[in-house]
Amino acid sequence: MLQDTRTIRNYQKITDSLVELKDRGYTRDELRLYVDGYLASLRCNNTIEAHLxxxxxxxxxxxxxxxxxxSSSGNYELMTEREN
Structure with a gap:
């Protein structure tokens, strides 16, 4: 469980971006590359400690x-529009 506020903010940014990129059609391998790049930038900038x-x-x-x-949020919107 994450407890450091900077780490939690980065987790939220990464996961929000992953959902958005998945909705755009990116594959899981491409998403993994995104995560690897994001984490590499955190390591290079020393923004949070290595163990975090x-x-x-x-x-x-x-x-x-x-x-x-x-789960596709677009499908949920379509379902609710059709129900109305």
């Missing part, structure tokens, strides 16, 4: 490989 980056990577990996996180 490792925890962040673990949590983001769990998010990325859980398909329930990528």
């Amino acid at each position: 980056i490792h925890r962040l990577e673990d949590e983001v990996s769990r998010f990325l490989y859980d398909s329930s996180n990528f």
Whole structure:
């Protein structure tokens, strides 16, 4: 579980971006490359400590490989419009 506020903010940014990119049609491999680049930039800039980056990577990996996180929001909107 993430507890550091900067780490939590980065987790939220990454996961929001992953959902948006998945909705645009990017594959899971491309999303993984995005995550790797994001984490590499955190390591290079020393914005958060190395052990926190490792925890962040673990949590983001769990998010990325859980398909329930990528249920299409567009389908939900279509369903609600049709029901009305």
